[in-house]
Amino acid sequence: MNKAINIGIIDNTNQFSLINLIDGKLNEKVVSTEDLEKQHLHALFYKKEILEVNDINEILNKSQNFYPLTSLEDISSSKEEFIKKSFEEAYTLYENSLESWRLQNNVILLETLFEHADHLKNLWPNDRTAFFEELWFILKRNLGASEIKIVYNDIKKASAKSDRNELIQVTIEGNKHPNPKEGGDFEKSLMDQFAEEFAVPFNVSEFNEEKGQLVLTAVVNDSPMIIMAEVPSFSRVQSAVVSAFMNSLSR
Structure with missing residues (x-):
């Protein structure tokens, strides 16, 4: 690194x-x-x-x-x-x-897989931000990431400035605590760039060992996300555990 x-x-x-x-x-x-x-x-x-x-x-x-x-x-x-x-x-x-x-x-995580999955699934319909903040913590610990960023789609409700709901991208990132904020053109272009990879529930898109940069894509309840993390290494065991966990969120 x-x-x-x-x-x-x-x-x-x-x-x-x-x-x-x-x-x-x-x-x-x-x-x-x-x-x-x-x-x-x-x-x-x-x-x-x-x-x-x-x-x-x-x-x-x-x-x-x-x-x-x-x-x-x-x-x-x-x-x-x-x-x-x-x-x-x-x-x-x-x-x-x-x-x-x-x-x-x-x-x-393996020992408590379904307990964690059920908890997050209960958050999904009512508090999308809390869902992704807790997912951020789980992934950070299990990847051993020094920094991690999740980009996902969300719905911005109609307001005085807009009379209809709007699809937006949200990022949650940080090195110690998750900080959610609305994304912009860059995050939208990222979602477009990885669109083909959202055909499967979980995918290791890229791992650059020299730079310590990992990119994962996942889909939960038909909602795509991109996970970017700084990690010194990434093993098959880690990939299998994260894959099992992400798949359990849509079971």
Whole structure:
């Protein structure tokens, strides 16, 4: 991947190290723990004893929904030792942490597949935005995506400015929380561009491993969507799990 990977390492209550991996280099800066939740991290490594601090424990519990958490003890390292590692060594630790997190998320989704599907299907007719926001979270965790964007069709109700309903495109994107907004000409052209791929319920349109860019198409209840994600890798297992889940939404 060409984009920077941001790794947090925390072993005390006052500050943590923000490690930036890019262009074969490992760069560090020290950040206050007060800003931990504001950071766009791809993974976090922590010292186990830090969990005894309630405020930090609470932050880490919330953070595990967004990126993998791994204890320094589990990789037999300390913050000082991690910072001295080569780019390749640090990146491998990140990849291993991410893969373990993704695998766990995929197992959980398989175990609760129909429960999640039924919940989303209940949202579909009454709250389309909530449906796609929750789908965004599920896909982000199971793909291990640092960023993810979903483009889908929706109906804009008639108003004082327009006396009839209008078909529009909506995007939901973000790196930590989903942000829905009405699309424009670009999103409409995307839907037109991928129109032929909507003939099947789920399709892996493209995965550029070098750039870490994944494009999926799916159809739920005859409604098409495009899913674009930034991921370091994409396996057949992930594809099978996401395919099964998307198909379950239309069963």
